[in-house]
Amino acid sequence: MKRIGMGIVGAGFVGPHHIDAVRRLGFVDVVGIAGSSEASAKAKAEQLGVPKSYASYEALIQDSDIEVVHNTTPNYLHYPVNLAVIEAGKHIVSDKPLAMNAEEARKLRDAAAVKGVVHAVTFNYRGNPLVQQMRLMIERGDIGRPHFLFGHYLQDWLLKDTDYSWRLEPDKGGASSALGDVGSHWCDLTQHVSGARITEVLAEISTTIPTRKKPLGSREAFAAAGANERVEKVEIKVEDLATVLVRFDSGARGVFSVSQVSAGHKNDLVLEVNGATGSLRWHQEQQNELWIGRRDQANQVLVKDPSLLDEPARRYAHLPGGHQEAWTDAFCNVMRDVYGYIAEGRDPKKDATPPAFATFEDGYRANCLVGAMLESAKSGKGWVKVQY
Numbered sequence: 170m171k172r173i174g175m176g177i178v179g180a181g182f183v184g185p186h187h188i189d190a191v192r193r194l195g196f197v198d199v200v201g202i203a204g205s206s207e208a209s210a211k212a213k214a215e216q217l218g219v220p221k222s223y224a225s226y227e228a229l230i231q232d233s234d235i236e237v238v239h240n241t242t243p244n245y246l247h248y249p250v251n252l253a254v255i256e257a258g259k260h261i262v263s264d265k266p267l268a269m270n271a272e273e274a275r276k277l278r279d280a281a282a283v284k285g286v287v288h289a290v291t292f293n294y295r296g297n298p299l300v301q302q303m304r305l306m307i308e309r310g311d312i313g314r315p316h317f318l319f320g321h322y323l324q325d326w327l328l329k330d331t332d333y334s335w336r337l338e339p340d341k342g343g344a345s346s347a348l349g350d351v352g353s354h355w356c357d358l359t360q361h362v363s364g365a366r367i368t369e370v371l372a373e374i375s376t377t378i379p380t381r382k383k384p385l386g387s388r389e390a391f392a393a394a395g396a397n398e399r400v401e402k403v404e405i406k407v408e409d410l411a412t413v414l415v416r417f418d419s420g421a422r423g424v425f426s427v428s429q430v431s432a433g434h435k436n437d438l439v440l441e442v443n444g445a446t447g448s449l450r451w452h453q454e455q456q457n458e459l460w461i462g463r464r465d466q467a468n469q470v471l472v473k474d475p476s477l478l479d480e481p482a483r484r485y486a487h488l489p490g491g492h493q494e495a496w497t498d499a500f501c502n503v504m505r506d507v508y509g510y511i512a513e514g515r516d517p518k519k520d521a522t523p524p525a526f527a528t529f530e531d532g533y534r535a536n537c538l539v540g541a542m543l544e545s546a547k548s549g550k551g552w553v554k555v556q557y
């Protein structure tokens with residue numbers, strides 16, 4: 170199999186997971202890293218056993234050994250880095266959200282289509298075997314027509330006023346925090362699994378902690394404040410809590426909440442779908458189980474076991490039943506789909522059916538959705554039609 174060269178821009182928290190995932194594929198060479206400085210890129214490259222480092226993302230993109238660029242920088246750098254990669258005619262894997270707003274995301278989607286490069290956004294929950302099983306079951310009609318889709322994505326990493334991240338700064342993270350960061354995952358998962366599109370939203374947002382202590386030095390992503398860390402008080406303008414009512418193009422209704430301030434909830438992502446003859450529920454923190462609800466027979470729990478999954482979902486499971494698959498395995502599955510696509514020389518524009526991984530079209534839609542939710546919450550208009 171032809172080997173594919175990969176480069177990564179911004180290896181902070183999630184970047185090394187991109188590297189691990191592509192290394193597991195067996196035909197991808199991790200060629201180089203670009204960081205915020207030449208020194209940080211060099212240090213990361215040494216730490217992760219990556220041969221090359223660069224002083225800038227522009228230099229990485231120029232390297233002819235690199236065919237695919239992963240962008241795992243903070244959100245404000247998604248647009249310029251993604252665009253430069255596309256203009257160089259290279260394939261792009263961008264972390265989510267695709268861009269700071271729908272307008273930037275639309276330009277990226279259109280530029281990628283013009284260049285004919287493969288474009289992916291890491292809405293990685295799609296890579297879980299039971300998520301794919303749930304999708305197949307809904308498509309096959311196992312629970313009848315879905316009429317209610319609901320759930321949440323709750324976290325607690327911003328519960329204290331000493332907790333801080335660039336995700337809270339609108340010029341770095343965008344106009345939204347909780348909805349953009351984790352609400353986008355819930356919406357992508359729900360639409361991917363159900364095949365239905367969210368067309369209208371009614372949102373309520375709030376900032377539970379309006380003033381925070383921002384560290385004056387650097388701090389690792391998701392790390393707690395140090396004892397003697399110097400800080401400054403800053404006003405927070407983005408939401409850490411939101412509830413959104415949603416309407417789907419299928420006529421189905423839904424509701425979800427997102428929070429970064431719910432003690433005890435880490436990555437508590439839940440999606441439940443109620444249909445005419447049954448229900449399905451997947452909970453990220455118990456991701457090896459799929460709950461099946463019935464009215465006229467006993468409810469069941471399908472425990473992940475490749476031999477019990479339908480064929481198209483089976484290829485997302487790599488361990489026998491009883492061995493837990495996890496976030497990193499699902500992430501690797503998404504990379505397998507993306508690089509399989511690249512290896513086969515496929516063009517998303519020419520494919521009759523969209524790939525299982527999220528493309529820039531999905532990334533664009535996610536930005537449109539978050540924009541509509543903010544509009545609904547801030548304008549007091551009530552229901553807002555999502556403009557795609």
Ligand SMILES: NC(=O)c1ccc[n+]([C@@H]2O[C@H](COP(=O)([O-])OP(=O)(O)OC[C@H]3O[C@@H](n4cnc5c(N)ncnc54)[C@H](O)[C@@H]3O)[C@@H](O)[C@H]2O)c1
Nearest residue numbers: 179180181182183203204205241242243244264265291390
């Ligand atoms: N898919 C997921 O589940 C998931 C999980 C975590 C993060 N993310 C996304 O990944 C992105 C990064 O998040 P993170 O938590 O890893 O953040 P992070 O702050 O830990 O890492 C960002 C990295 O980018 C580097 N960087 C900053 N400016 C740069 C520049 N000009 N050139 C190159 N590198 C630069 C920083 O030094 C840092 O190493 C965000 O967009 C986030 O939403 C996605």
